[in-house]
Amino acid sequence: MTADTSTRFREFKMPDVGEGLTEAEILKWYVQPGDTVTDGQVVCEVETAKAAVELPIPYDGVVHELRYEEGTTVDVGASIITVDVAPGTGDAPAAPAPAAEPEAEPAAPAAATRTPVLVGYGVAEASTKRRPRRGGPERQEPAVNGHAAPVAEPVAPEPVAPVAAGRPLAKPPVRKLAKDLGVDLATIIPTGPDGIITRDDIRAATAAPAPVTAVAPPAAAAAVAEPAPAVQPGARETRVPVKGVRKATAAAMVGSAFSAPHVTEFITVDVTRTMKLVEELKSDKDMAGLRVNPLLLVAKAFLVAVKRHPDVNASWDEARQEIVLKHYVNLGIAAATPRGLLVPNIKDAHDKTLPQLAQSLGELVSTAREGRTTPAAMQGGTVTITNVGVFGVDTGTPILNPGESAILAVGAIKPQPWVHKGKVKPRQVTTLALSFDHRLVDGELGSKVLADIAAVLEQPKRLITWG
Incomplete structure (x- = not known):
């Protein structure tokens, strides 16, 4: 039969x-x-x-x-x-x-x-039950823990009718605009009739809290670009299609640069004691099997500064004209991958001990480099660190991730002549650059945060007295 x-x-x-x-x-x-x-x-x-x-x-x-x-x-x-x-x-x-x-x-x-x-x-x-809509800007706790949540049933974009899995309501042109600007429709508060997301909602959200799309600082982006196609002999030009991660990155960079007023401040600091502490921690039994490097202590210093100045950990809600203060820190870490620069984040980094932070940092970087980073891992970030020093760069002016208030660039650590205890001596020195959204963070607050990060790295014992 x-x-x-x-x-x-x-x-x-x-x-x-x-x-x-x-x-x-x-x-x-x-x-x-x-x-x-x-x-x-x-x-x-x-x-x-x-x-x-x-x-x-x-x-x-x-x-x-x-x-x-x-x-x-x-x-x-x-x-x-x-x-x-x-x-x-x-x-x-x-x-x-x-x-x-x-x-x-x-x-x-x-x-x-x-x-x-x-x-x-x-x-x-498959189910016909509507998925609960994600929380808006007022949410107090992140919805994920570094793992992708099950996704909705596969359906094609529909005009405006509700769909089975609770996808946000938006017309195809609006979905395309959101995609081009790197905006997650699930985070948008709709203002159209029957809960439909409009073009104005998307434009307003480019400055409102939004899921993180990898935003590469200009100095780092070129160093981690996808491999260029083979150049034909005698060719004067080669065209590379812009798609995937690179396309989303470009859209997010433009949206962030032209929606949030960026301010960048710089400070040069003696990190000799921090480098000594890194070497000591490598032989500490509590850190056995964990990757210990300067970035770990930079991350901890940033978290200490955020704890001392919590107002820096916020986002701007353009639609409601509100400042949303975050009571958690999802710490983004820029990671070079074969597909470009991704910025996954460590969920609830503020609650982690140093060994836990080291473990999370190691897993985040290795997962990104293996190409296994999930969309959920790149959503919900609050502040970010980009280590341009690994490319031999002294510093940069990093662009904010959409929806975040600050991003810290860490420059190369090099031996330099430095005045130490009244004498010029060779010391390990680096330059830090903090970019922040001037709608949320004024010059005083931004300066205090950057100064505190530098102070911890100069005297890492402050991790105990301030942490």
Whole structure:
């Protein structure tokens, strides 16, 4: 008996893997037609504007067709792979060729159909229950703990009708504007009729609290850019497509630079004692197995300064014309990766001991460099550190991440002549630069924060007396 082809061949559609994103690029296929797959097996890796994500298949069967080649950008909701869930029961029908730009709305999944979610969470049953909307600017605690939450059922962008998984309501042009500006629709407070997000809401949110999209300081961005395509012999120009992380980074940098009034202050400090403490901590039994470096103590010094001056840890809500004071610190750390500069953050860094901070810092950096950073890990940051010193740079004027109040650039640590106890001696010296949003942080507050960071690094015993 020949199996019903309507139930025999299952279409796996591109899910929304990043909070309202409308497309993703297929980086790599892990299977080919004819391969046997099982429920939950990773079949491909895709890159969104926020991160690279592995997609598990929600069926058992044999791969019938891969609908797109590697390197192709695919709309959310488009079928990317066909699976024969009843192989050997009849001839396969000819599969239709995928459209370059699918326009038709995909059929809603049946109530019992399982849909793919982020790697590490397997598959989930489809549901018609609305997902609770994330908290707005007044939230007091972050909603995530460094791990991606299960995502909504895959659906294509719809005009304005409510959808099953509780996606924010917005028309396709508004979704595109949000994507171009690096704004997460889930964080927007809608002002349109029936809770629809408008263009004005998106523009207002470019200065309001928003999920972090990696914003590269100018000095560091070039050093971690994606590998350029091979240059053809005799060519005078080479064009590089702007997409994925780089496209989101560019949009976020422009949005931040032209919405938040930046002020940058600098200070040069003797960190000789900090460097000695780093060496001592490396042999401390409580730090065994942990990566100890100057960045760890810089991060701790920043957290101490924020504790002493909590008003610096805030964001600007343009829509409500309010300053939102954060009672937690999600500390962003700029990390160079093959796909560009990402800024994941350490959730609730203010509550961590030095060993816990070292462990979180090591995991964050290694995960980013391996390309496994999730979108959730880059959302909700409050302040950020970018270590331009690893590139041999003395300092820079870093651009704020959208929705954050301050970003600290750490320059190269070098031996320099320094007046110490009345004599000129060679000392380990670095330059710090703090950029801050002048709507939130005035010159006095910014200066006090930067001075406190420098004071801790100059006399690290203040980690005990001030911390």
